[in-house]
Every structure is written in structure tokens, then in C-alpha cells.
Amino acid sequence: MDFSVVIGGEAGQGAFSVELEATEMLAALGYHFFATKNYMSRVRGGHNFHMIRIADHPVHALSGYPWDMIMALDGETERRHRPNLREGGIYLSREMTREIESEARSAFGSVVASNSVLVGFLLSVIGADSDRVANASGEERRELLKRGRSFAERWNFAGHFAIPPRAGTGCRLDGNQALALGAILGGCQFMAGYPMTPATSIMHHFSMAARSAPVHFEQAEDEISAVNMALGASYAGVRAMVATSGGGFALMQEGVSLAGMTETPIVIVLAQRPGPATGLPTRTEQADLNFVVHAGHGEFARIVFAPGSINEAIRLARDSFDLADRFQIPVFLLTDQYFADSVQVVEEALALEPRFREPPAADAAYRRYRLTEDGISPLAFPGLSDSLVRVDSDEHDEEGKITEDLELRTRMVDKRFGRRDLLRNAAVPPTLFGNGEADTLVLCWGSNRLILQEAVERLGGEGIRLAGLHFGQVYPLTAEMIAPHGLKSRRLVSVENNAGGQFAALLKRELGIEVSESVLKYNGECFTVGELCRSLRRIVTGGDR
Amino acid sequence: MDFSVVIGGEAGQGAFSVELEATEMLAALGYHFFATKNYMSRVRGGHNFHMIRIADHPVHALSGYPWDMIMALDGETERRHRPNLREGGIYLSREMTREIESEARSAFGSVVASNSVLVGFLLSVIGADSDRVANASGEERRELLKRGRSFAERWNFAGHFAIPPRAGTGCRLDGNQALALGAILGGCQFMAGYPMTPATSIMHHFSMAARSAPVHFEQAEDEISAVNMALGASYAGVRAMVATSGGGFALMQEGVSLAGMTETPIVIVLAQRPGPATGLPTRTEQADLNFVVHAGHGEFARIVFAPGSINEAIRLARDSFDLADRFQIPVFLLTDQYFADSVQVVEEALALEPRFREPPAADAAYRRYRLTEDGISPLAFPGLSDSLVRVDSDEHDEEGKITEDLELRTRMVDKRFGRRDLLRNAAVPPTLFGNGEADTLVLCWGSNRLILQEAVERLGGEGIRLAGLHFGQVYPLTAEMIAPHGLKSRRLVSVENNAGGQFAALLKRELGIEVSESVLKYNGECFTVGELCRSLRRIVTGGDR
Amino acid sequence: MTTARSDIAWCPGCGNFAIRDALEKAIRELPVPRKDIVLTSGIGQAAKMPHYIDVNFFNGLHGRSLPLAVGIKLARPDLTVIAYSGDGCHYGEGGNHFIQTIRRRLDITILVSDNQVYALTKGQTSPTTDPGTVNSLDPEGNRNLPLNPVLLALSMGAPFVARGYAGEKSHLKDLIREAILFRGTSVVDILQPCVSFNRTNTYEWYGDRVYRLRKPRTGLFQAMKTAAVWGDRIPIGVLYRNEEAECRTGKTLYGERITDEDIRNQLGLPCVMMR
Amino acid sequence: MTTARSDIAWCPGCGNFAIRDALEKAIRELPVPRKDIVLTSGIGQAAKMPHYIDVNFFNGLHGRSLPLAVGIKLARPDLTVIAYSGDGCHYGEGGNHFIQTIRRRLDITILVSDNQVYALTKGQTSPTTDPGTVNSLDPEGNRNLPLNPVLLALSMGAPFVARGYAGEKSHLKDLIREAILFRGTSVVDILQPCVSFNRTNTYEWYGDRVYRLRKPRTGLFQAMKTAAVWGDRIPIGVLYRNEEAECRTGKTLYGERITDEDIRNQLGLPCVMMR
Numbered sequence A, B: 001m002d003f004s005v006v007i008g009g010e011a012g013q014g015a016f017s018v019e020l021e022a023t024e025m026l027a028a029l030g031y032h033f034f035a036t037k038n039y040m041s042r043v044r045g046g047h048n049f050h051m052i053r054i055a056d057h058p059v060h061a062l063s064g065y066p067w068d069m070i071m072a073l074d075g076e077t078e079r080r081h082r083p084n085l086r087e088g089g090i091y092l093s094r095e096m097t098r099e100i101e102s103e104a105r106s107a108f109g110s111v112v113a114s115n116s117v118l119v120g121f122l123l124s125v126i127g128a129d130s131d132r133v134a135n136a137s138g139e140e141r142r143e144l145l146k147r148g149r150s151f152a153e154r155w156n157f158a159g160h161f162a163i164p165p166r167a168g169t170g171c172r173l174d175g176n177q178a179l180a181l182g183a184i185l186g187g188c189q190f191m192a193g194y195p196m197t198p199a200t201s202i203m204h205h206f207s208m209a210a211r212s213a214p215v216h217f218e219q220a221e222d223e224i225s226a227v228n229m230a231l232g233a234s235y236a237g238v239r240a241m242v243a244t245s246g247g248g249f250a251l252m253q254e255g256v257s258l259a260g261m262t263e264t265p266i267v268i269v270l271a272q273r274p275g276p277a278t279g280l281p282t283r284t285e286q287a288d289l290n291f292v293v294h295a296g297h298g299e300f301a302r303i304v305f306a307p308g309s310i311n312e313a314i315r316l317a318r319d320s321f322d323l324a325d326r327f328q329i330p331v332f333l334l335t336d337q338y339f340a341d342s343v344q345v346v347e348e349a350l351a352l353e354p355r356f357r358e359p360p361a362a363d364a365a366y367r368r369y370r371l372t373e374d375g376i377s378p379l380a381f382p383g384l385s386d387s388l389v390r391v392d393s394d395e396h397d398e399e400g401k402i403t404e405d406l407e408l409r410t411r412m413v414d415k416r417f418g419r420r421d422l423l424r425n426a427a428v429p430p431t432l433f434g435n436g437e438a439d440t441l442v443l444c445w446g447s448n449r450l451i452l453q454e455a456v457e458r459l460g461g462e463g464i465r466l467a468g469l470h471f472g473q474v475y476p477l478t479a480e481m482i483a484p485h486g487l488k489s490r491r492l493v494s495v496e497n498n499a500g501g502q503f504a505a506l507l508k509r510e511l512g513i514e515v516s517e518s519v520l521k522y523n524g525e526c527f528t529v530g531e532l533c534r535s536l537r538r539i540v541t542g543g544d545r
Numbered sequence C, D: 001m002t003t004a005r006s007d008i009a010w011c012p013g014c015g016n017f018a019i020r021d022a023l024e025k026a027i028r029e030l031p032v033p034r035k036d037i038v039l040t041s042g043i044g045q046a047a048k049m050p051h052y053i054d055v056n057f058f059n060g061l062h063g064r065s066l067p068l069a070v071g072i073k074l075a076r077p078d079l080t081v082i083a084y085s086g087d088g089c090h091y092g093e094g095g096n097h098f099i100q101t102i103r104r105r106l107d108i109t110i111l112v113s114d115n116q117v118y119a120l121t122k123g124q125t126s127p128t129t130d131p132g133t134v135n136s137l138d139p140e141g142n143r144n145l146p147l148n149p150v151l152l153a154l155s156m157g158a159p160f161v162a163r164g165y166a167g168e169k170s171h172l173k174d175l176i177r178e179a180i181l182f183r184g185t186s187v188v189d190i191l192q193p194c195v196s197f198n199r200t201n202t203y204e205w206y207g208d209r210v211y212r213l214r215k216p217r218t219g220l221f222q223a224m225k226t227a228a229v230w231g232d233r234i235p236i237g238v239l240y241r242n243e244e245a246e247c248r249t250g251k252t253l254y255g256e257r258i259t260d261e262d263i264r265n266q267l268g269l270p271c272v273m274m275r
Ligand SMILES: Cc1ncc(C[n+]2csc(CCOP(=O)(O)OP(=O)(O)O)c2C)c(N)n1
Pocket: A194, A195, A196, A197, A223, A247, A248, A251, A278, C043, C044, C045, C046, C047, C062, C085, C086, C087, C088, C089, C090, C113, C115, C117, C118, C119, C120, C121, C126
């Protein structure tokens, strides 16, 4: 049982509230669900739509057309979505939602109340138990939800798509919440940022934590300032991060290079949206992989993660701070609007112990850039001992003083750049799913993980043998990471949300692996499982061409 | 006959003036020569040294140790350079230059005069005809040069390394002069910039032109402003450029992306110096290739040139403006401190006709982003007709208005990014030199061209068969560019001034070509012919390991 | 082509509608054809303005409307150049350009929809937000001093500085026209109620406070004092107008040819060691 | 470790030597151990300063000394934070940080070697260069209005604003000490002769003009008037000192642990649509 609903309306009309409240209730009631949204870069008007998928089994992607139900809060919804309604699906027309609105207004004194009424309607359609609904909802909403149920009953939709609640009480999080949570678990105590879609809510969740936890969010005057503030905080001893999107990340490039030169640990979240320039600010894309892998002038080591699930996002975000510290490098978390805006339930248990960095010891003979065997010098922070901590963006000697000793220069490059070998050994392997023996292996990275996973499963059900491989770490790529999966002897297909097939090209450069086909999408929307199945089916059954 | 001299001294002491005056005289007298410098990031003190090579045949690189002559203006010169003096070479000790200084002071009332005396000395050592010297020099310096000759005679060095002047009256230019000249020839009329070594003198030469020519240089408050000013000027109808180095280029990233999105022609010079961050501001490196190829968020087309000779720099700089216009893309000129600071004589004739862009026609139905067959929309400029010119950093429709039509989005990406195919057809092929049949082909790009060329010749003289291939265009790389050179069937060695072997990696990604060895140097200095010969000899005679 | 109101991506009631009408009228009253006017803008609600006015435009990057304007004006002194954006764009991300553009003394008009909030990104603190204001990224309230745009412009030497208010449309139209016609850099900070995110500085709030200045202050320090007035009373109008200030004009570039002589001059320049 | 004069990469006669001595003495007189002092700087001749003083330092990017200082101060309120750089760094490339850092009301000291030139890059126009000055990138002379740093700082609300002069070493030392001890953002613009590139604003030139203010001006506008004095007479000393201005302090972060409860709170937050 698998049910997909779309709620369409103008910005500011309430569709988001419906989604938010519905997912809250669904989580409380123990439903498996997945929700995401598609919205314009404006505050009022236009046309946004919110999609919720509810099932009797874990779901983590959009299924694809047709819709089982459509709720229209504006006229555009009819035009845009109705053609995609399944036969026998429920269409809640603008007239019907108007009726609900006017009843909400007369009975509860506000149109806003109609949002909860719509949620009550939805819950009734999927056959949610009315007592459990009443128990799970707060006092204030109980009546409203009930009213929604009456509408469903009146219009004969109650229990029309009954779905049993089969999930435990999992954690409900969107991608940006997961990243902020992971950061806090990783001991991050300082974040600086400048609002930018789709990264802003990471800052929001971090600044909310600051109300009671020992963390601080500082809104910077621009992204240049943000990254330099974070580097200052990190230098001073506090784990630090920034989050931004393409244009803001462009402004951080010099700071990235500064992190590399000064070996100052930092975690940088790049939440991708379609570019170039301002592009489509509220849509999704995966076109900044090349940009982040090559960010900053000069040569230095880095790690780039691209989590594909809530759990992985929490884990990689958390670990990023340890890795940034251990290797004294910038660690990047590459995500996107689709991931940021998708609400998912985590089925597995989360490791929720916050980490804490033990204060390092240093004495008066301390040298920040001491040349050591493995190229990593001990970290220390100012004011905690008699040691002075000196850090320099110029080429420097072991003490952090400017040098123009060219022999030392070479050693310092080897120190900074040579630690790539250490990073290789610490690489996080990709995740395999589907039929491990299949001839065709489909590669993906970042937010496409769970879409592909379901597509591979669905095709498997049709008898199309496929395996999928998801890279949560996209840089560095090492031979060891792929060794178990025999990439050289399989037909490889890559799936990416960009026009250039950037990951496939990186794989070729780094590991000499060549994909034979790419499934690319770059209109600003994520893949759905259905559409990915169609593309992969065509590729696999279309033979070797 | 081949003579190399090094002049060492503290910053501000006059070594640069000696170089400048010497190369002026050498050019006037018809000598083949090459000069470059090695200096610290300070205004006074420290130790800088200037190297001039004079020969009876064209020379365009440093020969490498040993020196034939050393002129010491400070104590450090003795320590640093004397061990590399050839047996029988001339050592002009600090005591001797002091003597020259005090004579200059007493005879001409200024220490500064000693610079010319030193030049006179040098000219005498290479046996320059005294009458020709007197004719070539201005009135004011005649006496000083003569005095230098007397010193040489007194100390028995006159004619010690006699070299016949065999060059015609070639043009003497350093790399940055060539780029500024090329830009002006290309019809560039606007440059904005913020001082940054080693790009500043490009701005200087451009702003000097502004005194009489119809061009303007504007010093911006920062590099972000510089690139946006240039885009504004370009939008308004005037060919425009910026020049900067790594850190400044980092700040221009968002502007680069804006150029890509708005299809505004612009030429961007990136003069590399060793990074990351501030690095070694006055030294050389080629470590920003990856950075420039992937500059800017999002996906759009670009060209990257990396000239390797004065003539090529003039030509590619000039053509960049035509190409930027024709394809409505950013075109990059990737150069470095070594190239900027090297003074060379151009043996071939230069094409010195300035170009001029005919004003495009447009009518009231004009749409800036009209969808056309090849993806290129006609350019027009505001205020020249009734057409309005509308340009937008958001995804836009044909008129330049913000759109969130996702189907149109895909077409616009194809328009911007799809023109890569047109660029491929316009690619500038690499230059082959040496033994075209040799098994081993040595690849290089940018400023290493003439160093490698001489190394290949020198090794050829030893019976070591080698060919060299220089890429003046480093992106895009196309199969056609390399087709004539059979790269797949030869042993490939790459020579780069960086630690990562970035060009070799790009070649692998773009063309599936793999080099078997790389000669890398990243201490901040250029290669010398001698040292490159040693590395290549080792590789070639060391067999297949 | 005129823009239908329904195509405008602003909220109903937004102060920008009135500003747009004022700007549109001011442009109509100018002795300059539309084809010779260029609007530059950054990113934000305000920065969408050019899309709703029938002139040339370059809607660039967030914070970067001014360098675009400078480049356009220097390349084409014949064009009338207006840089339009919000408070976040002009005073936040673009703060450096705001102060440095004034120093360039070009004939550019800087217009700001100052709603004291980052509206397009949904309500965060801007450089002009009141202290203590709570929002999604400032749950404990804004701790920073707000910036006074008109005082800042005066201290940077701007020769024409004014404050307008979206609620006083025809006064605003006059201000904008006067600013555009002024020969030199002119700054108009326009108080713009944002009905979606600014619950403090509303039409009512301004209605109680705003008053018109009869004529520009004489003397810079007098103007500065008036510029600093903010609270129970908020003056609008031209705060300062310096007729003596010299304005810099670029030379004609477009259509001019580089000559062989220019090239010869260029070849004669000495190398320099100023990298 | 003390730095030998010969290791210092400045020109003989450079005003920075005197400033360094003044700063060194001021630091010696502070009731703060050196290990608790951090200097941040950008890039330029002035920005090399931290290398010649025995304290912690972060010598960062050109123009970015202030965000570093803000990050350090917020992360570690226990540290004494001083941002040191030149006029190009603080007022040019870093202009936005200069104005916005003042708005943050943190206890940071901003020191500027103001030589009215980009010295390290060999003599180009800086934001404080006199109009008409000719140099390698300005062969026709500087056309821009110079920026008045102290007036700018005042208009942004800085509670402590002073001007010092390298030629008045002990006066300068006192100014610097007072600025560091002041609780709040303090700005000291230090007139620094550059013997290599500034042929106008020399020791002699200053010697004829500089005079000491007896005590800070009372009142902001009085201070602004004094700040604007520049020409035949140039006042040095504390221009403004506002004891009432509140200073923002960050909370203790270093060594504090995030608790399980913090995580539980975090899990309870609703999603938001504010990307
Ligand atoms: C480099 C960059 N950083 C951040 C953003 C996101 N952004 C878009 S508009 C905006 C704020 C706009 O505020 P303001 O200029 O006051 O305009 P308003 O929407 O209030 O009219 C921000 C932060 C961006 N587009 N680019």
C-alpha cells in the first residue's frame, strides 16, 4: 500500500502548514512516510506544491505519477496536477477546500484553522484511527482534525486509501535538521552564516540550539566574513562550521584556501541549488561537485561528503568535525535543496551521544607547524598554556612566521598536500544495494541514494537485475573504496542531478573508471522513483547501444 | 655563445634598474637575450636577484647553473650565488660594486648612477662595440656607461665573454606587457582591477594606455567589484577585462558564474603565484589550473588559454576578446609570475592591427536570450536602438525576465552549456617541437613552453630523441587537438610547476590519456633548461620503470 | 510592454508597489528616453524592481548592483544609471560597494527599498533591523547596532542624500526624480513596509512618525544631525544637496577606435617591477 | 623570543617601527599576560605587525582581519583581541567588515597603520589617498574622494575613536593602551609615514600639522566635526569616548559540553520552510 498526495497552493496560503502538521501527526501515529516540496522564490503568490507519500513500508523518495490524491488550494493546482491524478483518485477541488476554509472561518474564527481540517481529512482518507488521532493531537487541534474527518465522511472518502501504520516511533527530520543535529553531535559550537536558500534552515536549527546549549550562531555581513569568522573561532579552539549555497560558497573560496594554508579545521556545508549565478534559488541540482572538489586556489587536502539519507547525514556531519580536526583540513558536506527539504523518518536507531574535544596540551616550545613524520602538527589554542599559537596565510616556517625559504616551501607543500594519503586510508566506502551480482551497476552520490535504491528494488521486482552503489564520500575516491564491487568488469550507469555528468568525470580522472551511460536531470527537480525506473529500464533493456 | 649573469641585492638597491637598463640596451644593440627575476615580498631589504642570459642565438629561458658572471650588490649574493659560479667566471664582489658606487657618487653625485655604470661594465664584458653603445644610449647615460667600460678594462674583464649581436631589432616585452598589448589589440577598452602580484603590471600598462587611447582603467575597492564593473562595462557595449591572482580570483568566482549565466563576454587574466592563500606572493607556480577550469558554481561553457611565449600571449589575449564575444562566455588567460616577469625579445613579426567591434543592430523586438539553432543569441547594447537589453542572474526567459518554467530551464541550460561543442571546433591546437617521431613526448602548458623547447633541443643534441607538445589552450581539450600527435601510442611525460600534476589529470579526464611520469616543481621557482634536461634525461635513460 | 500587476512577485500590500509606481512616474517625467536608462539591481524582493519597469536592466548578484552600475556608467557616460536594491543588498552584502561607490563621484542614483529585513529569504536581520528584533536566525533578538544609511552616506561624502517613504507616493516620486536629475552620486533610502516580515515598522508606525523636511539642510553637520533623527519623529525629504560637489565623468569609449599610434605608444613603455 | 630589527621586513625609516614600539610598550603595560592576547591581521606592510610582537596571532587574508577577530572573540571572550592592518586592508578590501564589525559592539580593538597608500604592492591609491595623487595605476591622478576613517567609525556608532601619529610615540602608546582597555569596539587610525611610496604625507608634513586634543569631544556631533578636521591642522588623540555604550559579550563556549538534553531539545524542533 502506497499513497501519494500533492497539496498545491500559492506561497503563504497554508500548503506548507498542511505538510508540516500532517508529517507531525503521521510520525506520531507511526506511519511510514516521505514528504518533500517544490516551491518558488517568492513569499506570496505563485504556485508551490507539497508532496507526501504514505505507505505500509519504509519510503524515502517520491514514487512518481500518478497521484492518489490532490488537494487544491489554488486554481493552478487543477491545471498543473489534475492530469496526473490516478483513475479513482481523490480530487479535492478548490471549491471543496473553499468550503473547508469557510467552515473553518465560521466555526473557529480563522482560515488558518482550515490547515488542520485538511490534515484531519487526509488522516481519515488513509483510515487513521480516530481515537489515536485524538490522543496524538494537542487539545487545540483536536476539534479541527475531527472536522476534517467529517468532511471526508461527508464526501465519502474516509478510509478510501487505508494504510496500516507500521512504523515504530522513528525520528522525523528534514535534511537540514539532520545536518545541524549532526554538527552539534560532532561538538560543533560555532557557526557563522549569511542567509541563503537552501542552507538557511541549517543556521536556523543551529541558532535555536544556541538558546540553551553552549553553541553560538553569528549572522555575518556576507559569506566572506562568515567563513573567516568560523576560521577565527576554530583557531581559538572551538569547533566551527559554515553553511551556504553556490553563490555564497563562491565568496568563501579564498577562505577555503586559507583553511588549507593555515591547516585550520573547518566544516563547510554546501547546499546546492541550480546555477549558475542566482539560478533557481528554491530548486534542486547537483552541479557544484566540481566546484567544491577544486575550491580554493593552490593545492591542499580535503574531504567531500555527500550524504544520501538522514542517518548518513547525521553521521557524516558528526564525523566531519573529528576528521577536520584530525587532519586539520576543510571538510565539505555537499547536499542540495531536495535533501534539505525532504522530511523523512529514520527507521534505525541514531547514535546520539554528543562528542567533546579534549583540550590539547602544549608547552612554551610549541610550534604550530612542527614538521612531523605524517605531516600533522599538534593542534593547540591560544591562551590555554604558555605556548603562543601563530598562524599565517603566507608560506610559513614551523613557528608560523613568514618565510621565503624555498626549500622549506617544498616541505610545507608536502606537509599540507601529502596528507592526501592519510585521507585515502580514512575514506568512507560506498554503499551497495540491489542485486550484487548484476551485470549493470548504477552509481549515484548525495541525495539520489534512496531514490535509486527504491528504483533498483522496483526493477528487481520486474526481473531486471541491477545493483546500485551510492557514494557518501565523493572525494577523495580511492581504489580501495571500489575494490569489492568490480567496477571495471561491469556496465556502469551514473545517475546525477546535473547536465555535465560531473561525478562520472571525476571517477574517470581519479580511478580510470568509465561509465557507459548517464541519466541526467537538470530542470531543477529531483528524480522520482518512477521516472528513474523508466530511464534505467530503457538503458538495460535497450541492449548495449 | 651563451652567457648568464646574475645581479643580486637587497630590494630597492638597484638590481632591478640594472636589469631594466641592461635589457633596454641589449635590445637596442640587437642582442639575443632573456631576463627574469626572483624577488621577495618586501619593498626594502631581503635578497632579490635578476638574471640575464645573452647569446648569439635566440634564448627564451634560464639556462641553469653555473653562472658566467655574478654582480653582488649585497653580502647575501656571495653566500647564495658564488657556489654556482663557473670556473673562470667573473665575480664582481661587494667590494668592487662598492667601489663603483663610490665613484658614481663622487663623479655623478648619486649612487643611483652606479646602476648605469654596472650596465656599462656588463656591455663591455660581452664585447659590445663602444661606439654603438654610445649611440644607443641617451645623452645622460653615455658617460656612465663609459665609466663602466673603464672598470671592466681596469679589472681585465672587457670582452671576456664576447658575444656577437645577432638579433634584429625585435620587440622587447615582458609577459604582462604582452598581455596588456594583446588586450588593447583585441579592442578591449575597459579594465577594472585591484592590485595583486603578479597581475598588477597588466593594470599598469593598461592604465598608461588610458592617458591617450580610448580605454579606461578603474581601480576597484576589491576584486568582487572589479569583475562586476567589467561585466557592467561589457553589458554596456565595451569590451572588458580583469586581471588578478589566486586570492583575488577566488573572490571573483561568483562574478565568473554571473558571466556564465548572463552570457556576458569577459576576459579574465589569472596570473598564478604559489598558494594556498597568500602563499609566496612574488614567486611562481602553475597550481590554479583546476581552479580556473572549475571556477564558478553551476555549469556553463568557457575557454582557458595558457600562452607560452610573448607572441602567443599577444595573439591569444587579442583573440580572447573575439572569442568571448562570439560565444558570449568568459575566456581565461592563465599565466604566472615567471611569465609576467620575464623579458623577452620577439623574433617574429607581430600582428599589430587593433581590432574593432562593429556595433550590432537590434530592433524593438529584440530579445537578449532568443533561442537559436546554435544556442547563441545576438548581442545588443542598451541605448543604441529602441531595443531594451535585459539581463538577469536568475534563470530567465528569452526576454531576460525571471522564470521558474522548468521546461524552459532545461532549454536554457542546453543553450549555455551546449555551446561547448562550438568551442571544441574553435580550439587552438597545441604546438609540437623537437623530434616528431620520438617515442617519448613531453607535455607542457603555459609558461613552460620555451624552457621545455630548449631542453628538448639540448637533449636532441646529446642524441636523446624527444618531442615536446605545448598546450596554449588548456580547456577545452579535444580529441582533434591531439589527433596528429598519436598520444595514445607514445610514452608521455608531463612537466608542470605544481605538486598535483593537474594538467595530466585533466588530460586523463577529458581525453582518457594517461602520462607515465610527471616532472613537478613547486618551490616557487621556474624550471631552468639545465634542470629540466637532467630530469628528462633521467626519465628517458632510466628505461621503462 | 507593461507589466501586469498579477505578474509581480510581491505580496499584496507590499510597500514596493507604491515605490514602483513612484519610480515609474519619475522615469516618465524625465527628459530621458527609456532606452537610455539602465537599472541595475542585486537579489532580493526589492531587486526584482527592474523586471517591473520598462527600461534596460542588469539584474545581477546579491549585493553587487553598484559595481555593475559603475562599470556601465564608466563605459557609457551617455546612459542614465540607477542602482536599485534592498537594505540587505546595498548595506549588507554590498556594504563595501556602497561606501566606495560614493567615493567615485559618478553620476549614479542609488535607490534602496529599506524594509529593515531580509525579506526574500524570509525575515532575517538586516543591517537596518531594529535592536532586539526576534526572527528565525535571531531567536534571542538582534544584538547589533543598526546602521543609519543616510548618516553613512553623508559621512562618505555623498552630495545628494534623501529619505523617502513608500506611504508618501508623490513626495517619493519627486525625490526620485530629483535624485536622478542631480549631477553626481545621489542616495535615496526609501522606508518600505514589508507586510510579511516586518511587524514593527508598519504603515501605521511610519504614519505616526514621518514628517516632511521643508528644504535640504544647509551644511553637512546640520544634515548629519537631521539624518540621525529616528524614533518618535522620522524626517523624510532631501537631507543634503551639495551643488558645489564636483562630479566625475568618464570619457567616451564606445565606438572610439584604438589607433596604430596608441599601439606604438604602448610598445614604448618600459617594463616595471610592480607585479 | 624577541624579534631582531634586521628580521623586520620594513624599510628603514618606516613609520611602522615607531608604531610597533608603541604597541609593544602598550602591551607590556597591560594587566593581561601575552598568552591571552591575539593579534589578527590581513595582508600588507602593516599586516606584518604580528610577526614582530610576541603574542598569539592569526595573520589571515588581505582585508579579512576583522571577521577573524570577531570569530575569535565570540569563541573565546576571555581573550584580548586586536585586529591590526593597513588602510588598504581595513578600509579598502575589508571596508564592509570595518563598518559591520563596529555594529557588533564586541570588545575588539581595531588598529590601522594609515599610510594612505597600498605600500606592499608598491604604491597604488588606497581609500585614504589624497585626491590628485599620481602613481603607477593612477597616471592621471586619483579622482576619488578619500574616506575619512574616524568620521566613518563615528557614523557607524563606534564608542571609542582615536587618531594617533607614528611621530608621537608615547602619545600613541597611551592611545593604544587606552583603546585596548576600553570595553567595546575601539578604533585607532594611526598616521604612518611611508618613506618609500608616500611623498606627500611625510614626517615633515605631519610635523607641521599634527596637534594633540586635550580631551575627548563631548557629544557625537562635536566629535564628528573634529574628526572632519584635516588639512593645515590635524588633531590627534581620543576623538570620542562613549562610556555609556553597551558592549556585547559572548557566552563561554570553550570547554563547555553539549548535553543529552541539548540533543533532545534539538530533536523536538519543527521543520521550517526557510531555506
Ligand atoms: C551571495 C548570496 N548570498 C545570499 C543570497 C540569498 N539572498 C537573496 S536575497 C537576500 C536578502 C535580501 O534582502 P534585501 O536586500 O533587504 O531585500 P528584500 O528581500 O528585503 O527586499 C539574501 C540573503 C544570495 N542570493 N546570494
